[in-house]
Amino acid sequence: MHRVVALVHEPQSTFELACAAEVFGIERRGLATRYTFGVCTERPGPVATRAGYDMVVREGLDALERADTVVVPGWLPPQEPPSDEVVDALRRAHRQGARVLSICSGAFALAHAGLLDGRRATTHWALAEELAALFPAVRVDPDVLYVDHGDVATSAGSGAGVDLCLHLVRADQGAGYAAHVARNMVMPPHREGGQLQYAAPAHPVQFDGSLAPLLAWAGERLAEPIGIEDLAARAGVSARTLARRFADQLGVSPGQWLLAQRIGAARELLESTDLPLEAVARRSGLSSATNLRRRFLRAIGTTPGGYRRAFRATPR
16 A cells, blocks of 8 residues: 655645545545555644634654655745754655655745755746745746656646646556546546646636536547547637637647647557557557657657556556
């Protein structure tokens, strides 16, 4: 069992904590339980939250010594340095091999502990300038959803924490397991960390409706030769209007989204089947093994064959 421990700090953001708890702490029917989830704090007892209630946390910092993954689900106020005891506990957990990740303002705690020095990291777009000013040794990227270095990872605000947690489940357990968790949460199975954060636009945007039904329709037809014009026709709008909706709601173009879904489908097939590359390409809508290799190398940084060899092994 992979032990995940969240380090909370008052006033604790409840949503950021819930991101980690929902991904790592819930038993799901039909899915083997491979994570245990716990919560600790510097001084066990009542911990105030931003939602107007207290929660009782029974474990102290020594819980971090038994963790395989440590989550800092927000740190408020962000400029408040953690105590020496918290800094020592985070450094010791990392030194002993625990993966350490932050959600939203939790990046400030990791930066205070020196775990982000010389590394690329992200946080909520509204806090990025403050993080960069306080910690010049950190290479702050304000645009991405998350940054994963393997041993240390950071995510943008709130909902991006779910994306990072699902990404780590995918790395730990494979695409099929992560997709099951995501479906159970009614979440998209995978969003690349390089996708743009949603920052408030300069002018008000009128949303004509959610893209969710269109995304679900397209996701079930990735093997078909659907393109941007097909998506626009299905949505009943022009290609230009569709592009604007994708930019507003997802931060990517329709073509980028469609390609990312096809790459994701190819990854799952490479992990879970022995299909030849031509069949993987056809089933994921990438038309040919040549196109699959080219797109895959550009998106993932490795060949389909290399990816299959790496991820068909026993999950971490």
